[in-house]
Amino acid sequence: MAESYAHPEALVSADWVQEHLDDPKVRVVESDEDILLYDLGHVPGAVRIDWQGDLQDQIVRDYINPEKFAELCSRSGIAPDTTVVFYGDKSNWWACYAFWAFTLFGHERCKVMNGGRKLWMDQKRPTSTEVPSYPPTKYHVAGDREPQIRAFRDEVLAHLKAKRPLIDVRSPKEFTGEMLHMEDYPQEGSLRGGHIPGAKNVPWSRAVNEDGTFKSAAELRAIFEQEAGLKPADDVIAYCRIGERSSLTWFVLTYLLGYSHVRNYDGSWTEWGNLVRVPIATGA
Amino acid sequence: MPAALDAIVAELSESDRQERIDLLIDFARNLPPLPDRLAAHKDAGHRVEECQSPVYLFVELVGDRAALYADAPMEAPTVRGFVSLLLEGLNGSTVEEILEVPNDLVARCGLQEVLGMLRVRGLAGVLRRIKAEVTRAAMGQAQPQAAAGPPPGPAAGP
Numbered sequence: 001m002a003e004s005y006a007h008p009e010a011l012v013s014a015d016w017v018q019e020h021l022d023d024p025k026v027r028v029v030e031s032d033e034d035i036l037l038y039d040l041g042h043v044p045g046a047v048r049i050d051w052q053g054d055l056q057d058q059i060v061r062d063y064i065n066p067e068k069f070a071e072l073c074s075r076s077g078i079a080p081d082t083t084v085v086f087y088g089d090k091s092n093w094w095a096c097y098a099f100w101a102f103t104l105f106g107h108e109r110c111k112v113m114n115g116g117r118k119l120w121m122d123q124k125r126p127t128s129t130e131v132p133s134y135p136p137t138k139y140h141v142a143g144d145r146e147p148q149i150r151a152f153r154d155e156v157l158a159h160l161k162a163k164r165p166l167i168d169v170r171s172p173k174e175f176t177g178e179m180l181h182m183e184d185y186p187q188e189g190s191l192r193g194g195h196i197p198g199a200k201n202v203p204w205s206r207a208v209n210e211d212g213t214f215k216s217a218a219e220l221r222a223i224f225e226q227e228a229g230l231k232p233a234d235d236v237i238a239y240c241r242i243g244e245r246s247s248l249t250w251f252v253l254t255y256l257l258g259y260s261h262v263r264n265y266d267g268s269w270t271e272w273g274n275l276v277r278v279p280i281a282t283g284a
Numbered sequence: 285m286p287a288a289l290d291a292i293v294a295e296l297s298e299s300d301r302q303e304r305i306d307l308l309i310d311f312a313r314n315l316p317p318l319p320d321r322l323a324a325h326k327d328a329g330h331r332v333e334e335c336q337s338p339v340y341l342f343v344e345l346v347g348d349r350a351a352l353y354a355d356a357p358m359e360a361p362t363v364r365g366f367v368s369l370l371l372e373g374l375n376g377s378t379v380e381e382i383l384e385v386p387n388d389l390v391a392r393c394g395l396q397e398v399l400g401m402l403r404v405r406g407l408a409g410v411l412r413r414i415k416a417e418v419t420r421a422a423m424g425q426a427q428p429q430a431a432a433g434p435p436p437g438p439a440a441g442p
Contacts, residue, residue, distance in 0.1 A: 036312070036361035037401065039305050190301065264291065 003217045010251075011214065012111045014120050017085055021126075026083045027076065027134075031094040032117065036073045041127035043087065043120060047076045047134075051094050051244070055101045069105045075132025080142055087113035087120065089281040091205070091212040093244055100247040100264055104150060106143030112251065115213045116209070120209070148252065151237045151263035153271060156196065157278060159237055165230055167198035169249045170269065172189025174241070175201040177282035180273070190273025194282040196239070200228045201284075204245040209253045220257055232259050238266035239272070245246055286381045289373025296393040304398050308365035315368035318355045319344070326355060332413045336406055337363050341416035345425055348378050350418055362399060366390070366407045371412060379422045383415055 005011060020026040021044055028046040033112040038048040049055065057064050062283035064072070078084055084102060092112055099110045103115070108151050113120070151159070159166060173179040177193035195201065206223055208214055215223075224230045236259060237245040243266025245272055265272075272278060285293070296304055318326075322342050332339040342344035352371045352434040356364035386440055389405045390396055399407075 034360055034362045036305060036309055036358070036365065039309055040358075040361055065336075121359075 003055055003154060003221075003227040005217050007238050007255040007257045008041065010111055010255035011076075011114050012085060013114055014123060016126060017043065017087075017113050017120075017218070018125060020085075021097050025081070026085060027078050028085045028087070028113075029076070029095075029098060030117065031086055031088040031098040033088075033094055037089055037117065042117075044126055044130075044248075045132050046087075047132065049076065049098050051097055051101075055098065056072045063104060063276075066144075067104060070139040070141050073107075073139040074136045076165075077132075077137060078107075078139065079137040080139060083109040083111060085111045085113055089117050090246070091208040092116040092120075093248055096248040096251040097244045098258055100149065100250055102277050104144075105141050106145050106147050107247040108142065114267070115211060118212045123232055132195065147252075148261075151239075151265040153265075153267050153278070155263075156237055156239075156265050156267075156272070160196055160198050160279075163198060164193045165228075165234050165236050166223075167228065167236060167246075167249060168195045168199040168201050169204040169232070169238055169240045170195075170201070170231075172271070172284070175199075176284050177280075190241075190269055192273045192280055196272055197279050197281040199281075202228050202249070204240065204248050207249065214252065214256060217256060217265060220252060224253065224257065228260070232257065233257065233261075235261045237263050237265050239268040241264070242268045243268045285385055286374060288375075288379040289370075289377075289385065292373045293392050294370055296395070301398055304394055306371070307425055308395070308398075309361060310365075310370040311372070312358065312361040312365035315356065315364055315371070317356070318353055322353055323355075330402070336360075339363055339367060339410065341367075341413055341417065343414065343421050345379070345418075345421045349376050349381055350379065350421075351369070351375065352414065363406060363410070364402070366395070367394075367410055370410060374414065379418050380417045385411065385415070387411065 017028060028043050029049050029053060030039060030042050030046045031049050035050055049072070056062060058248050085109065086099045088095035095116060099112055114284060124188055168175050175195045180193045182192055207220060230236060236253060238249045238253070240246040243264055247262050247267065250262050250264040253262045273280065296307055317347060326340045330331055330340045330342060332341050337357055339356040340354060344351045351374050353372055354367045356367050358364060386392060390404050395407065396404050410418065
């Protein structure tokens with residue numbers, strides 16, 4: 001029998017979502033890169049959470065504070081015991097990013113819909129353009145998981161000095177330093193190109209199939225363990241350029257492979273490539 | 285700026301956020317399909333590489349007027365909507381009119397506010413690409429023996 005995911009409950013199928021559309025204990029959340037997609041039609045009853053407008057502080061480069069997060073949940077009809085199912089475009093990048101942000105604030109019941117928005121649409125499942133409204137909930141922020149799942153630059157520096165594993169999930173040309181940005185995203189720049197010394201390059205996209213679903217546990221282990229040399233007990237930091245692609249890798253390592261200590265460095269290359277007095281490496 | 289584009293910019297800039305989103309979606313829905321003779325030429329030479337989504341652009345000149353065609357996937361409605369808006373606003377304009385379109389068109393339409401700073405550069409790239417292609421087509425017309433080889437894409441019209 002094929003090996004199953006370490007925490008299979010964190011991933012649900014489109015069938016599961018369709019069966020729970022009217023379940024008051026389940027709130028479906030769409031998080032996309034292209035924010036117009038939600039308006040074109042979404043999973044009926046799904047609310048939109050925008051990674052920039054809703055989850056990020058507009059002044060400080062950081063996430064919103066716990067009070068703002070509680071407001072966001074309250075107006076989205078999310079109570080502390082609501083199961084939140086994230087889905088979105090681009091193989092669930094932003095869905096994983098929102099999942100990670102919810103986890104920062106200690107929201108326990110989070111799931112990703114396997115295959116994301118594309119699979120739902122490809123299978124011609126029901127959609128709606130109606131923006132739902134839910135009675136506001138009483139939301140109180142459960143806790144602070146930040147130390148467990150988020151890395152800051154000084155921790156990354158300590159990590160690299162201790163020669164602990166770092167996974168760079170950007171494209172190979174960004175990793176080598178040939179390009180300062182992902183193709184077509186020239187604005188998210190850094191002064192220098194390359195990677196954090198010691199980091200292994202495992203582009204995020206290797207974890208997903210063509211149809212946007214995640215690869216099997218065995219396939220993922222072959223990539224992260226046989227190729228990149230990680231072990232489930234490792235203390236791992238993943239990064240990309242602004243922390244969005246690496247939240248997908250964080251999800252894969254934590255929930256699909258069961259790694260116990262994975263942090264996302266959301267400062268990522270936009271911070272590291274501009275940081276004074278830190279080393280970089282170039283080349284493959 | 286061509287009058288048609290001017291009218292679109294005015295309408296967008298006077299709208300609120302949700303109206304802008306709705307307008308852009310209408311544009312995305314109304315992008316005309318590529319003519320068959322162009323659909324076979326969706327290749328790297330016609331791809332707008334600034335856009336992360338596959339956007340293909342074809343510029344032809346009929347006399348001194350531009351005929352623009354494009355294709356962009358419905359799964360990327362922002363870029364498809366913007367491309368459609370540009371086509372509607374610029375088709376039939378002269379080369380000079382197109383070159384004079386302000387480069388900060390995205391901001392003038394109020395789209396930066398809707399889309400956030402980070403993801404709008406690709407859109408500006410579409411306008412840059414239209415200007416470059418129009419210039420190239422105009423030069424090709426003026427110098428049919430140009431050393432750059434055959435003009436990109438299929439020959440223009442009859």
